[in-house]
Amino acid sequence: MADGTELKFTRNDFKRVREMIYQRVGISLSDSKTHMAYARLAKRVRSRGLRSFSDYLDMLQHSEESEEWQGFINALTTNLTSFFRETHHFDILSEHARKHRKPGETFRVWSSASSTGEEPYSIAMTLLEQWREPGGGSFQLLASDIDTNVLQQAALGVYGRERAEKVSDALLRRYFDRGVGSNEGKIRLKQQVRDAVSFFQFNLVAQNWPDIGSFDVIFCRNVMIYFDKPTQTEILGKMAACLKPDGLLLLGHSENIVHLTDAFVGCGRTSYKLAHPNDEERGG
Ligand SMILES: C[S@@+](CC[C@H](N)C(=O)[O-])C[C@H]1O[C@@H](n2cnc3c(N)ncnc32)[C@H](O)[C@@H]1O
Structure with a gap:
């Protein structure tokens, strides 16, 4: 688990992630982003030493002021950019x-x-x-x-x-x-x-x-x-x-x-x- 083995990521976990990121920063995640959400958040679940996504999401939801909220947001943004893009x-x-x-x-x-x-x-x-x-x-x-x-x-x-x-x-x-x-x-x-x-x-x-x-x-x-x-x-x-x-x-x-x-x-x-x-x- 903390070693990088698969974490269970249920349909309900993804639904919760989707609602939470939407509420905080307006990002709408379609179903096609399920794998992306798993890949980016699994690191955070592990780094907090937690055993499951639902524990991680519970932790966030029980603490509106948790610093982890920013880590959650940072993980789910897409930051692609370049100099003089769209010149x-x-x-x-x-x-x-x-x-x-x-x-x-x-x-x-x-x-x-x-x-x-x-x-x-x-x-x-x-x-x-x-x-x-x-x-x-x-x-x-x-x-x-x-x-x-x-x-x-x-x-x-x-x-x-x-x-x-x-x-x-x-x-x-x-x-x-x-x-x-x-x-x-x-x-x-x-x-x-x-x-x-x-x-x-x-x-x-x-x-x-x-x-x-x-x-x-x-x-x-x-x-x-x-x-x-x-x-x-x-x-x-x-x-x-x-x-x-x-x-x-x-x-x-x-x-x-x-x-x-x-x-x-x-x-x-x-x-x-x-x-x-x-x-x-x-x-x-
Ligand atoms: C794809 S980048 C675009 C960067 C640059 N504007 C460009 O066109 O190259 C999108 C950026 O929007 C930011 N972003 C997403 N949701 C946001 C929000 N609610 N408020 C402010 N910035 C947000 C992301 O963190 C990300 O860095």
């Missing part, structure tokens, strides 16, 4: 910043499911490049995720060299340090880039969102796919309230929100802006 959004970001940055004002961006940091650091490099041009103003970049493991990794800003294949040579030279000695094969974002991102834990399905101000651009990419439609609609309503009037919401390639809300209208590939009352008359 077109970084061109859109750069152009939006060019048009909307203003002397004396702060251009604000939020990466709302930032995973291990590749997305917010790609945003940071894009903005730093834009700020090499005259235009004034400053920028602020927030990055959040529910998973505390990925937030820790992100804050370090260290990656295998192969992770940066979509980063141009010019950006690699300007914004990364190469590891030497025991760090051979690794790269690290320079202090300037790490300092440009403020990471924090944030649950997108939290009932009440803290006041984090208004943004020029919100990245909410490849996370909505884990939520059911009512949850997506609720998050979109809250995102709409966090955007400046000309702000942009950028979603992942398979996330279509057209039938979920009338708060947004499309304005380019998986890019959305706030719907304004007279959009329809204007054919928006």
Whole structure:
């Protein structure tokens, strides 16, 4: 058992896992995820020295404040990401910043499911490049995720060299340090880039969102796919309230929100802006 032999994982255990993760963070697990849930959680059951999944799930349910809840959540999130993933959004970001940055004002961006940091650091490099041009103003970049493991990794800003294949040579030279000695094969974002991102834990399905101000651009990419439609609609309503009037919401390639809300209208590939009352008359 503690030695890695199979643990019993019943249909009812999976049902409980599904309800518990849905309640906490909105992730909807389909039946096809049964094996994935087993594989990821069995390690946690064993590491707690427990004899069965039901003991583990009982332990969580009997202690709402248990630290193990975070381990349970971290185990069930999917964190796939890369630098400059869905590259077109970084061109859109750069152009939006060019048009909307203003002397004396702060251009604000939020990466709302930032995973291990590749997305917010790609945003940071894009903005730093834009700020090499005259235009004034400053920028602020927030990055959040529910998973505390990925937030820790992100804050370090260290990656295998192969992770940066979509980063141009010019950006690699300007914004990364190469590891030497025991760090051979690794790269690290320079202090300037790490300092440009403020990471924090944030649950997108939290009932009440803290006041984090208004943004020029919100990245909410490849996370909505884990939520059911009512949850997506609720998050979109809250995102709409966090955007400046000309702000942009950028979603992942398979996330279509057209039938979920009338708060947004499309304005380019998986890019959305706030719907304004007279959009329809204007054919928006
Ligand atoms: C597949 S990654 C997407 C990363 C990045 N946005 C991208 O497109 O490359 C999805 C991320 O969403 C996070 N996530 C899942 N549920 C969440 C929630 N309720 N609140 C905030 N983040 C969540 C996961 O921890 C994971 O890091």
